[in-house]
Amino acid sequence: MPARGDHDARRxxxxxxxxxxxxxRGFGGLTLRAVAAEMDASTGLLTHYFPNKRALVAYALxxxxxxxxxxxxxxxxxxxxxxRAALLDxxxxxxxxxxxxxxxxxxxxxxxxxxxxxxxxxxxxENWRARLRPHAAAAVxxxxxxxxxxxxxxxxxxxxxxHGLVVxxxxxxxxxxxxxxxxxxxxxxxxxxxxxxxPPAPGDEE
Amino acid sequence: MPARGDHDARRxxxxxxxxxxxxxRGFGGLTLRAVAAEMDASTGLLTHYFPNKRALVAYALxxxxxxxxxxxxxxxxxxxxxxRAALLDxxxxxxxxxxxxxxxxxxxxxxxxxxxxxxxxxxxxENWRARLRPHAAAAVxxxxxxxxxxxxxxxxxxxxxxHGLVVxxxxxxxxxxxxxxxxxxxxxxxxxxxxxxxPPAPGDEE
Numbered sequence: 001m002p003a004r005g006d007h008d009a010r011r012x013x014x015x016x017x018x019x020x021x022x023x024x025r026g027f028g029g030l031t032l033r034a035v036a037a038e039m040d041a042s043t044g045l046l047t048h049y050f051p052n053k054r055a056l057v058a059y060a061l062x063x064x065x066x067x068x069x070x071x072x073x074x075x076x077x078x079x080x081x082x083x084r085a086a087l088l089d090x091x092x093x094x095x096x097x098x099x100x101x102x103x104x105x106x107x108x109x110x111x112x113x114x115x116x117x118x119x120x121x122x123x124x125x126e127n128w129r130a131r132l133r134p135h136a137a138a139a140v141x142x143x144x145x146x147x148x149x150x151x152x153x154x155x156x157x158x159x160x161x162x163h164g165l166v167v168x169x170x171x172x173x174x175x176x177x178x179x180x181x182x183x184x185x186x187x188x189x190x191x192x193x194x195x196x197x198x199p200p201a202p203g204d205e206e
Numbered sequence: 207m208p209a210r211g212d213h214d215a216r217r218x219x220x221x222x223x224x225x226x227x228x229x230x231r232g233f234g235g236l237t238l239r240a241v242a243a244e245m246d247a248s249t250g251l252l253t254h255y256f257p258n259k260r261a262l263v264a265y266a267l268x269x270x271x272x273x274x275x276x277x278x279x280x281x282x283x284x285x286x287x288x289x290r291a292a293l294l295d296x297x298x299x300x301x302x303x304x305x306x307x308x309x310x311x312x313x314x315x316x317x318x319x320x321x322x323x324x325x326x327x328x329x330x331x332e333n334w335r336a337r338l339r340p341h342a343a344a345a346v347x348x349x350x351x352x353x354x355x356x357x358x359x360x361x362x363x364x365x366x367x368x369h370g371l372v373v374x375x376x377x378x379x380x381x382x383x384x385x386x387x388x389x390x391x392x393x394x395x396x397x398x399x400x401x402x403x404x405p406p407a408p409g410d411e412e
Contacts, residue, residue: 106315108311112311163373164371166370190401
């Protein structure tokens with residue numbers, strides 16, 4: 001039986017290999033064979049960790065969640081500044097953020113095809129919106145967003161805007177350099193601050 | 207040699223089978239074997255149409271483009287109403303539109319992993335923004351958007367907002383029923399109409 005240190009080192013090797021395959025080929029290219037080749041190991045060794053493709057995909061999603069959770073986040077004062085910072089944290093403004101986003105966008109294919117993974121993704125985005133919500137609520141309280149602004153609608157709009165911008169920037173980095181992504185986000189937030197408030201939309205829980 | 211009519215009928219069968227596989231399993235589940243099974247045919251027959259997986263994926267993208275281009279579109283007066291209609295045409299407001307969007311979102315995985323398919327996708331979105339542009343420009347000319355509004359920035363923001371909303375609605379249809387999607391779009395457009403105009407962003411060609 002290998003020593004504990006060897007075991008941990010091997011697990012780290014597996015994680016790194018899974019990550020490199022994801023970064024280069026996305027979930028569509030994630031196979032036991034590809035990970036084994038990346039590690040210069042046998043597919044047999046990999047089946048010790050992942051009995052099947054689905055286990056490998058679930059592990060890759062765990063890994064993406066872990067790395068997303070552990071990335072450095074911007075600090076900002078409460079209210080609109082925090083909402084802005086949280087949205088900037090998502091945009092592909094650096095190579096690392098582009099790589100992470102590329103992996104998440106790629107994961108949508110497997111998530112849409114598998115009810116369990118789809119539900120997991122649904123909850124991820126629900127949780128993300130829940131984390132944005134206090135920032136939007138504080139922005140209304142502080143008068144940075146017009147009184148009467150629908151907080152859930154603002155959060156849903158901001159989340160949609162940021163994720164759509166991620167997709168467009170990933171496919172066309174030349175048209176969406178970091179300065180333009182940031183300027184588009186600033187303009188989006190500025191429009192919210194000067195907009196006439198609309199009544200909460202259907203489905204909002206204000 | 208089969209008669210021309212037989213040939214066309216068989217091509218239609220292939221298209222329908224490819225579409226059903228895409229609709230159910232996305233690009234990740236699109237294989238010659240899956241399409242053959244869907245047609246109750248041999249994989250050998252399929253290789254007559256598609257020498258390899260890549261040819262099948264390219265054909266599936268052609269099919270998605272063709273069906274997207276041929277879907278009925280809303281008619282609207284020029285300006286903001288046309289911009290609104292063009293964005294509504296994209297949202298998953300009906301089962302057919304959800305199915306189409308599910309296929310496009312799924313295609314992003316293969317497109318991000320393949321430079322040629324990625325470039326094709328990049329051009330698709332560039333063309334879409336180019337089609338939205340005259341609507342935004344007309345909205346400024348007609349005074350529906352504030353004078354001085356950056357047209358390219360408005361188009362980029364609207365396209366990002368719509369595609370992000372597509373993704374969130376696909377993963378969480380209960381939280382994003384058609385009425386809420388529409389209300390979020392209306393609020394987004396309303397914010398543009400009342401916003402203080404911002405100078406054109408870097409990268410804009412006004």
